[in-house]
Amino acid sequence: xxxxxxxxxxxxxxxxxxxxxxxxxxxxxxxxxxxxxxxxxxxxxxxxxxxxxxxxxxxxxxxxxxxxxxxxxxxxxxxxxxxxxxxxxxxxxxxxxxxxxxxxxxxxxxxx
Amino acid sequence: xxxxxxxxxxxxxxxxxxxxxxxxxxxxxxxxxxxxxxxxxxxxxxxxxxxxxxxxxxxxxxxxxxxxxxxxxxxxxxxxxxxxxxxxxxxxxxxxxxxxxxxxxxxxxxxx
Numbered sequence: 001x002x003x004x005x006x007x008x009x010x011x012x013x014x015x016x017x018x019x020x021x022x023x024x025x026x027x028x029x030x031x032x033x034x035x036x037x038x039x040x041x042x043x044x045x046x047x048x049x050x051x052x053x054x055x056x057x058x059x060x061x062x063x064x065x066x067x068x069x070x071x072x073x074x075x076x077x078x079x080x081x082x083x084x085x086x087x088x089x090x091x092x093x094x095x096x097x098x099x100x101x102x103x104x105x106x107x108x109x110x111x112x
Numbered sequence: 113x114x115x116x117x118x119x120x121x122x123x124x125x126x127x128x129x130x131x132x133x134x135x136x137x138x139x140x141x142x143x144x145x146x147x148x149x150x151x152x153x154x155x156x157x158x159x160x161x162x163x164x165x166x167x168x169x170x171x172x173x174x175x176x177x178x179x180x181x182x183x184x185x186x187x188x189x190x191x192x193x194x195x196x197x198x199x200x201x202x203x204x205x206x207x208x209x210x211x212x213x214x215x216x217x218x219x220x221x222x223x224x
Binding site for chain 2: 040044045101102104
């Protein structure tokens, strides 16, 4: 069984569109994250949700909005997509009292 | 505050020779330290972690790392490289905050 899953795996879209990426974890973890990995493999944390408390990374444009309908899901909605948003987006989760993160397989977003 | 520096962006070794991937960190708190591996087009997988127990940590696939507080280092080693070890490796530090900081990654290239 997949521990952390993301959909879609690939997303190709035009500039200006709005899109969402979904993440689900079946590990019962309390904390979930969204990361952006650029073309140079640099991983940058975007958001963290801990027991429904959102920690916003100030460097993330407000076009990006995470939504957590419940503890097992953390979706990422992106408005007015730009070329620079092209990247691989990873979801991850972590149990409250442990530090290890479990990563999803990633969503490769291409903005044309 | 916390930061992590991976000293080499690329490391190239021959199959069967030792691997050394270097990582230095800084943290205002007693840190937890991790190494993750990312194979091409895959998510990240935990190799090993240090959380204030034994300073020599053994991980999966024959990797190990030694926490050296005096040198603020957490270098990753393996006695004998295998072709399947070719991947991107990330050193991660987590101090007082529950938001981890990732290094910029080291690409391990293994030649036959």
